[in-house]
Amino acid sequence: MEQYENRILEYINQHKESIIELSHAIHARPELGNEEFFASAELSKLLEDNEFHLERDIAGHATGFIATYASSKPGPTIAFLAEYDALPELGHACGHNIIGTSSVLAALSLKTVIDDIGGTIKVFGSPAEEGGVNGSAKASYVKEGLFDDSDVALMVHPGHESYRTVPTLAVDVFEVEFFGKSAHASESAFNGINALDMMISFFNGIAQLRQHIKPRDKVHGVILDGGASANIIPDYTKARLYTRALTREQLNGLTDRVEEIAHGAARMAGGTAKLNRIQNGVDEFIVNDRLDDLFERHAMKHNEPIEHDDFGFGSTDTGNVSHVIPTIHPHLKMGPSTLVGHTPAFREAAASPGGDHALLQGARIMATMAVELITKPEVLNQIKQLHKE
Secondary structure, three states: OHHHHHHHHHHHHHHHHHHHHHHHHHHHOOOOOOOOHHHHHHHHHHHHHOOOEEEEEEOOEEEEEEEEEEOOOOOOEEEEEEEOOOEOOOEOOOOHHHHHHHHHHHHHHHHHHHHHHOOEEEEEEEOOOOOOOOOOHHHHHHHOOOOOOOOEEEOOEEEOOOEOOOOOOEEEEEEEEEEOEOOEOOOOHHHOEOHHHHHHHHHHHHHHHHHHOOOOOEEEEEEEEOOOOOOEOOOEEEEEEEEEEOOHHHHHHHHHHHHHHHHHHHHHHOOEEEEEEOOOOEOOOOOOHHHHHHHHHHHHHOOOOOEOOOOOOOOOOHHHHHOOOOEOOOEEEOOOOOOOOOOHHHHHHOOOHHHHHHHHHHHHHHHHHHHHHHHOHHHHHHHHHHHHO
């Protein structure tokens, strides 16, 4: 393996300046989910220029792509997951400029040896990981069976420490609308049906529900439209909510209970309610300890110490991929231990020397992991067996 790893590391070292420049360019032009036209075009063109076959506009996501390079020798298919969307108002405060470029660099460096060792490389350009309307593209890809012919999926996420994949929560994102009847709030309030009353009763109902849900279950949301004028009985209000739970099965029950509360709140005021799912449902992460063991071993090989961090529970559509094939979603340190995602400080770190270091380390680790997965079938078979179990 050593000769192949040396060629990979040489490629990364030769191209690190240009890939860091691309990461910074994506960082400087943050694009929201399903609007990442610049990032998607730049990453996919780089792969196409290096002999990858490109498919674009994937599974209803105009900025999605799948890049494939197949060697002439049989072997497993290694998938790299590339994210590149930004957050509203905060820009790249989750470091997806690093995730996308690191996965692409890993794929390009692996290509330098794939014709010798066999197998296929795929890069899945995955829009809208942060959600939003038609968000969580990886869930769409899973529904379309696009990962079914891959053997493992690899990605790394920048963070405050370097640590292995941690469990995540399943999440549903939806909007609740209430419909009433408008009237003058002073002259003829008795003719109105107050949609804001419904909304307030709904949020009070959720507050009471929280006492009776499981410790890891979560319900949180905001009111997007509470009415237009204080002297008009509002006939329409809207909120956006997230429900989260340890498993998809538990989450389905929790979301159903929230919907029942919405209809109950509407009936109390004499109106109606409607729940609209605005993005793909996200599933919990199936952690594969053997694949993470491989990640940790290669991280240590590249002088990246791994902490065993209990970071808490977030959500990612990479969880949907983990239900289909063995998948990792570890973190690599790019800043101080006080660094918190989805903040201005995290955004600045994503274009800092620390962020650049995490980008390159991620590519090194993933590419050399891939070499071992291809050249040692027994390692891959053990990982796949654990996933099956």
